[in-house]
Amino acid sequence: MFTGIIEETGKIIRVEKSTKSSRLSIEGKLIFDDLKLGDSVAVNGVCLTVSNMGSGIFVADVMSETVSRSSLGMLRAGSKVNLERAMPANGRFGGHIVSGHIDGTGTIAALRSDENAVWITISISEKISRYIVEKGSVAIDGISLTVAQESPGKFSVSVIPHTGKETTLLKKKVGDIVNIENDVIGKYIERFTGYGTGKGPDLYKKSYESNITEDFIMRSGF
Structure with a gap:
């Protein structure tokens, strides 16, 4: 989980491309204070996992799904990127709920x-x-x-x-x-209510029945 408060801008040192996926080597400073293997880092908003690291550089694998949905496939050596470590449990929530799973x-x-x-x-x-x-x-x-x-x-x-x-x-x-x-809260609300999707509560009738309908919400002044 991230907050959208960028800690620093890093630089792409190397891009190793496969047919559909890639591997990025990224240079930074501040995020290395407590960074370790397996940690999550948002790179231009995309949650990536630290798979290798050295002095001021970490490596992350980018799967084909991420390449197809994001701009990471356009990065080149020398490109600047926004970096944010996952939010610690005792950290300040300065931005909003950001999952690192872009739409x-x-x-x-x-x-x-x-x-x-x-x-x-x-x-x-x-x-x-x-x-x-x-x-x-x-x-x-x-x-x-x-x-x-x-x-x-x-x-x-x-x-x-x-x-x-x-x-x-x-x-x-x-x-x-x-x-x-997008704000993840809106997506969950849509999913659970089925608003505009033809899905929603019908998916959960076996274990869940709700009296909260669109009509009830509108009559309540929302």
């Missing part, structure tokens, strides 16, 4: 300066768009951000100077691909 990718459609902030608009698929909520949370390349505006097929975030300085986001340009992870 897909988006494309940067526009960047616009607004005094001390930069607005970034990202084009997304309908699959991702359905979970985007104005003023809700979203992780972009592993960064916990607030949705400032949303409309069909796109959404915008406003990036403050600190986030721009500590992450790779403002080094992106129009047309670049970014990893998107």
Whole structure:
């Protein structure tokens, strides 16, 4: 589990590609304070496992499923990446619940300066768009951000100077691909209620019956 608060930006040292998968060697500094084999590290928002490590460098295997769903297959030696270790049980929850299991990718459609902030608009698929909520949370390349505006097929975030300085986001340009992870809470609610899916409670009738319906929620003022 992660929070979307980036600890540092690392650098890709080497990419070893197979037919569909790859292996990344990644250089960092701060995350090596207590990093060990088997630990989880979010790399541009994708949860990877440390399979080998040396002085300031760790190695992670990227399976074909991850390559197909994320932008990690586009990384090259020298690419900068956002890094975050898994959240410790006694840590501060500074961002939001981030699993490191991204839902897909988006494309940067526009960047616009607004005094001390930069607005970034990202084009997304309908699959991702359905979970985007104005003023809700979203992780972009592993960064916990607030949705400032949303409309069909796109959404915008406003990036403050600190986030721009500590992450790779403002080094992106129009047309670049970014990893998107929707707020997991919305996905679970949809699954359990079956809203818009034709699934949900019917899957669980043998062991679960609920009196909470969409009509009940609306009559209760929600």
